[in-house]
Amino acid sequence: MTAREGRRGGGERPVVPRAGFTSYYGRPVLNAPTWEARDIAGYLFLGGLAGSSSLLAAGAHRTGRPRLGRAAKAGACGGAALSLAALVHDLGRPARFLHMLRVLKPTSPMNLGSWLLAGYAPLAAGAALSDLSGRYRRAGAAATAGAAALGPAVTTYTAVLLSDTAVPSWHAAYRQLPFAFAGSGATAAAGLGLLAAPVREAGPARRLALFGAALETAATSLLERRTGLAAEPYRTGRARPLMRAARALTAGGALLAAGPGRRSRGAAAVAGAALLTGSAALRFGVFHAGVASAEDPRYTVVPQRERLRARAHER
Amino acid sequence: MTASGPPPGTDGSPPRMGFFTDTSVCIGCKACEVACKEWNAIPEDGLLLTGMSYDNTGHLGADTWRHVAFVEQRRTPGADPGGVDVFRAAAHLGAAGGPAPADAQTAPAELRWLMSSDVCKHCTHAACLDVCPTGSLFRTEFGTVVVQEDICNGCGYCVPACPYGVIDQRRGDGRAWKCTLCYDRLGAGAEPACAKACPTDSIQFGALDDLRERAAVRVAQLHADGVTDARLYGESPQDGVGGAGAFFLLLDEPEVYGLPPDPVVTTRDLPAMWRCAAAAAATLAAGAAAAFLGRRR
Numbered sequence: 001m002t003a004r005e006g007r008r009g010g011g012e013r014p015v016v017p018r019a020g021f022t023s024y025y026g027r028p029v030l031n032a033p034t035w036e037a038r039d040i041a042g043y044l045f046l047g048g049l050a051g052s053s054s055l056l057a058a059g060a061h062r063t064g065r066p067r068l069g070r071a072a073k074a075g076a077c078g079g080a081a082l083s084l085a086a087l088v089h090d091l092g093r094p095a096r097f098l099h100m101l102r103v104l105k106p107t108s109p110m111n112l113g114s115w116l117l118a119g120y121a122p123l124a125a126g127a128a129l130s131d132l133s134g135r136y137r138r139a140g141a142a143a144t145a146g147a148a149a150l151g152p153a154v155t156t157y158t159a160v161l162l163s164d165t166a167v168p169s170w171h172a173a174y175r176q177l178p179f180a181f182a183g184s185g186a187t188a189a190a191g192l193g194l195l196a197a198p199v200r201e202a203g204p205a206r207r208l209a210l211f212g213a214a215l216e217t218a219a220t221s222l223l224e225r226r227t228g229l230a231a232e233p234y235r236t237g238r239a240r241p242l243m244r245a246a247r248a249l250t251a252g253g254a255l256l257a258a259g260p261g262r263r264s265r266g267a268a269a270v271a272g273a274a275l276l277t278g279s280a281a282l283r284f285g286v287f288h289a290g291v292a293s294a295e296d297p298r299y300t301v302v303p304q305r306e307r308l309r310a311r312a313h314e315r
Numbered sequence: 316m317t318a319s320g321p322p323p324g325t326d327g328s329p330p331r332m333g334f335f336t337d338t339s340v341c342i343g344c345k346a347c348e349v350a351c352k353e354w355n356a357i358p359e360d361g362l363l364l365t366g367m368s369y370d371n372t373g374h375l376g377a378d379t380w381r382h383v384a385f386v387e388q389r390r391t392p393g394a395d396p397g398g399v400d401v402f403r404a405a406a407h408l409g410a411a412g413g414p415a416p417a418d419a420q421t422a423p424a425e426l427r428w429l430m431s432s433d434v435c436k437h438c439t440h441a442a443c444l445d446v447c448p449t450g451s452l453f454r455t456e457f458g459t460v461v462v463q464e465d466i467c468n469g470c471g472y473c474v475p476a477c478p479y480g481v482i483d484q485r486r487g488d489g490r491a492w493k494c495t496l497c498y499d500r501l502g503a504g505a506e507p508a509c510a511k512a513c514p515t516d517s518i519q520f521g522a523l524d525d526l527r528e529r530a531a532v533r534v535a536q537l538h539a540d541g542v543t544d545a546r547l548y549g550e551s552p553q554d555g556v557g558g559a560g561a562f563f564l565l566l567d568e569p570e571v572y573g574l575p576p577d578p579v580v581t582t583r584d585l586p587a588m589w590r591c592a593a594a595a596a597a598t599l600a601a602g603a604a605a606a607f608l609g610r611r612r
């Protein structure tokens with residue numbers, strides 16, 4: 001038997017069964033995503049920031065909070081533009097980006113997401129441009145409402161994008177990831193609002209921060225309890241510090257916003273920065289957990305073996 | 316939820332074609348790897364010594380469409396009733412069917428070599444094809460799964476979607492590449508280069524229905540000969556990918572060869588994923604609306 005030296009800490013690597021687990025020289029079964037963390041995790045973060053900001057923008061627009069509204073519209077527009085740039089940058093053939101739109105393909109979340117962004121980005125841009133220039137107010141109001149209608153989908157579809165793969169820690173988490181991303185998008189948008197709007201207008205941002213933090217924390221806790229072995233990469237390796245930072249910054253930022261942030265502009269700004277950073281940390285954490293789960297054959301083989309055993313048991 | 320369309324062969328198109336790779340007769344010559352590279356003009360995939368027996372190829376990828384795996388197993392003859400002692404059997408081949416010696420227990424541990432030529436499975440429900448956002452990956456008239464390189468924009472989505480780790484992005488080129496089951500040769504009525512080059516008929520090419528029958532006969536024959544380890548992998552239309560167009564006869568568990576024991580096409584759960592995302596989106600919208608209710612500031 002020729003078990004190769006392990007990548008981590010030497011010692012025998014698979015081929016030798018480890019808790020009923022065998023592999024081919026410790027090699028991964030899957031090909032790990034070729035995506036760049038900065039591009040794709042950044043894309044997830046910016047998409048969430050944009051989509052949720054559109055909700056905040058529409059609310060601020062309707063309730064007469066001009067500074068909050070302007071910040072949220074600018075955030076939605078900037079987030080959409082930058083996330084598209086990140087997506088195009090990550091393509092192996094960027095010039096062929098528009099090939100995404102040569103078909104409409106419901107089985108491909110990336111295809112549907114491209115169509116979604118193709119509809120959303122002009123609305124977000126229109127809302128921001130109208131606000132900043134002060135012109136075409138009725139069209140601007142319609143664009144604000146339209147962007148808000150698509151915003152929740154823009155925020156959560158990226159969870160399906162990740163889960164619709166063979167990557168163990170993404171696929172196994174398909175029930176919890178959309179809620180985690182919804183919460184994380186909400187805290188990012190709230191964070192931007194807290195940074196940019198005066199305390200007097202930022203009440204909804206503070207409440208959105210609390211809501212988002214609660215949703216994200218609940219979803220990630222469920223994820224870690226319900227996904228079995230696939231939860232491990234979220235607690236180990238490169239994902240560990242990111243997931244912990246996400247949790248601390250999100251909870252801390254929301255509490256800071258809801259407490260001192262109601263009076264002090266400075267506290268609100270610190271809270272906002274913490275919330276934005278926490279949201280980004282969550283996306284990078286999820287990204288790295290998935291990559292790690294694809295790179296270790298254990299996460300592929302062991303759950304499949306258990307599934308087979310359970311099925312044999314039933315018979 | 317898959318984009319696979321009607322099963323091939325039901326609408327006047329050619330029957331679904333595939334591979335049956337009988338690893339019990341593979342001799343590890345790698346003629347298939349070489350023929351594949353030559354015919355498809357695939358770039359060099361690294362000149363590495365891996366230390367993994369005779370396998371210096373490593374894994375399927377953008378520049379490796381056939382990969383011969385080598386597994387060395389040390390087992391004591393006779394200790395495992397499932398094993399067959401090929402060396403001992405070979406030594407008695409000329410002995411006119413004489414009985415095997417009864418001193419198997421005292422024999423030293425011997426090496427068993429498993430060799431298997433891996434390839435794209437051309438899944439019935441192909442995740443790579445399902446998730447491809449450009450329609451670059453498509454199902455051919457032979458029921459195989461092929462990348463159109465003039466369409467692929469290198470998004471890389473197909474790479475982590477494949478449950479077998481087959482398709483990959485080519486560095487420098489940016490696009491995704493994998494076995495085409497020699498689409499060009501099939502169109503001209505020829506068999507794929509690897510099957511043509513295989514000197515032992517370990518790689519058998521043909522209509523999938525015929526191959527499945529042939530494989531059932533072969534595995535029954537091996538079981539009758541005492542090779543109880545022999546099993547088919549990927550031949551069942553009931554498995555998680557709806558059956559592989561390229562399936563295998565293995566002599567050990569799939570994971571020993573680097574294959575997933577129970578692969579499932581990820582898009583099987585896609586409707587449930589969308590439902591969860593829709594629920595999360597509604598939750599977010601409700602939360603945002605609530606944030607504006609009630610208090611003035």
Ligand code: SF4
Nearest residue numbers: 435436437438443477
């Ligand atoms: S084995 Fe992978 S690359 Fe081949 S058809 Fe199936 S999903 Fe696609």
Ligand code: SF4
Nearest residue numbers: 447467468470471473
């Ligand atoms: S990399 Fe190419 S073949 Fe793969 S999913 Fe993207 S467009 Fe399709």
